[in-house]
Amino acid sequence: MPRVAIIILNWNGWADTIQCIDSIHLLSNSDYDVILVDNHSSDSSIENIRRYCEGTGDKKLIGNAPIHLFELLEDDVDSYALDLSSYNHLEPCRRLILIKNNENHGYARGNNIGIRFALNALKSKYILILNNDVIIKDKEMLGKLTGAINRDSRIGAVSPILRSTAGEIQRTCTGNLPDFLDFIFVYTFIGQRLFKESKVLKKHFNYDYPFDRPREFGVLGGSCILFRSQALEGVGLFDENTFLYWEEYIIGCKFARHGWKLLLNPDTEVIHKGESCIKNMNLKSWARYWSIKSELYYIENYASMNAIKRSIIRFTLLLETILALFDTILKGGESKFDREYELKSISILLGYPAKTGASWQQDTPEQHGRSF
Numbered sequence: 001m002p003r004v005a006i007i008i009l010n011w012n013g014w015a016d017t018i019q020c021i022d023s024i025h026l027l028s029n030s031d032y033d034v035i036l037v038d039n040h041s042s043d044s045s046i047e048n049i050r051r052y053c054e055g056t057g058d059k060k061l062i063g064n065a066p067i068h069l070f071e072l073l074e075d076d077v078d079s080y081a082l083d084l085s086s087y088n089h090l091e092p093c094r095r096l097i098l099i100k101n102n103e104n105h106g107y108a109r110g111n112n113i114g115i116r117f118a119l120n121a122l123k124s125k126y127i128l129i130l131n132n133d134v135i136i137k138d139k140e141m142l143g144k145l146t147g148a149i150n151r152d153s154r155i156g157a158v159s160p161i162l163r164s165t166a167g168e169i170q171r172t173c174t175g176n177l178p179d180f181l182d183f184i185f186v187y188t189f190i191g192q193r194l195f196k197e198s199k200v201l202k203k204h205f206n207y208d209y210p211f212d213r214p215r216e217f218g219v220l221g222g223s224c225i226l227f228r229s230q231a232l233e234g235v236g237l238f239d240e241n242t243f244l245y246w247e248e249y250i251i252g253c254k255f256a257r258h259g260w261k262l263l264l265n266p267d268t269e270v271i272h273k274g275e276s277c278i279k280n281m282n283l284k285s286w287a288r289y290w291s292i293k294s295e296l297y298y299i300e301n302y303a304s305m306n307a308i309k310r311s312i313i314r315f316t317l318l319l320e321t322i323l324a325l326f327d328t329i330l331k332g333g334e335s336k337f338d339r340e341y342e343l344k345s346i347s348i349l350l351g352y353p354a355k356t357g358a359s360w361q362q363d364t365p366e367q368h369g370r371s372f
Helices: 014-024 045-054 084-089 106-122 141-149 180-185 189-194 199-204 229-234 247-257 285-301 307-334 339-349 357-363
Strands: 004-010 032-038 068-073 095-100 126-131 134-136 155-163 224-228 261-272
Touching (some): 004 106, 014 045, 014 134, 141 155, 141 261, 155 247, 247 261
Parallel strands (some): 004 126, 155 261
Antiparallel strands (some): 155 224
16 A cells, blocks of 8 residues: 555644554554654643653553654754665554644644655655544554545545544534535534524535445545645645634635545544534634634635625624623633633724734644644
């Protein structure tokens, strides 16, 4: 089977990351590479990853043999000369590439750094983007995904079924690219509360799909996606103008514009500890802030709709954010909403320029313990 590079992004989540790596090492496939990109963690992630590889941490290594850790800095990614002869001599479960980023770049840019290294240094034919809170149970998963992607030369990406720890299917893996009604009834707090289990939501996430055969969708769950490298390179990788959220919608739109298909393969599945976006209606204010910024960016740059519809969506988001701010004021310090981030959200919804790219770093919510 052609080489697969598995990209894992870590930020202050070393325990989940180690569990994820352990599950990867149980795969039956013998030709994969694990590239761990640390997004400038502020906890002891790097130290614990090193201890894990040495076999001196709390987690027992599979087979009791140490893992050879290849460490490099973000600035050295493009020039790093990996000794492929010694590297390839090691079994996949006995080697790990660790890229240490200079700052928290968020999801898109953080993953892109790992992807570029895989393409340039390893010449990987496939790229598997894997959230660090994903656990692989199917030892044949890689073979099933690569087999599915090779059924059609225009399939650019394939995903397994995503299940929660409770066993429920996360419908983010069976979505369509959102239209105007989806933005109102599915992607707003008000719409979710007033129109729960609406026809619009069920249609958007294809509730009629029985998971009995592979099927094409407009959007795949971003927690676990196998990309054809040719396709991912052709669309320019992930759009780095978002810091967090909406990445799978943007990449789905980019793939559609370039004629690539997205496929769900129900023959294999993974466990994703994170909640499905359908149920995640009580997002903390900082997370809603990032989601709103990314959603506005998507609407302005990828969604096909006129200015009136875009204004209606913006107004709906503004209304629910104002309500959230009132909730913060009424509940005081006990509220789940943070006043500062609600005010920031209101500011960008009123038309103040939303900063993008690297300038977003000044708003990185590290104090809230979010890992991505």
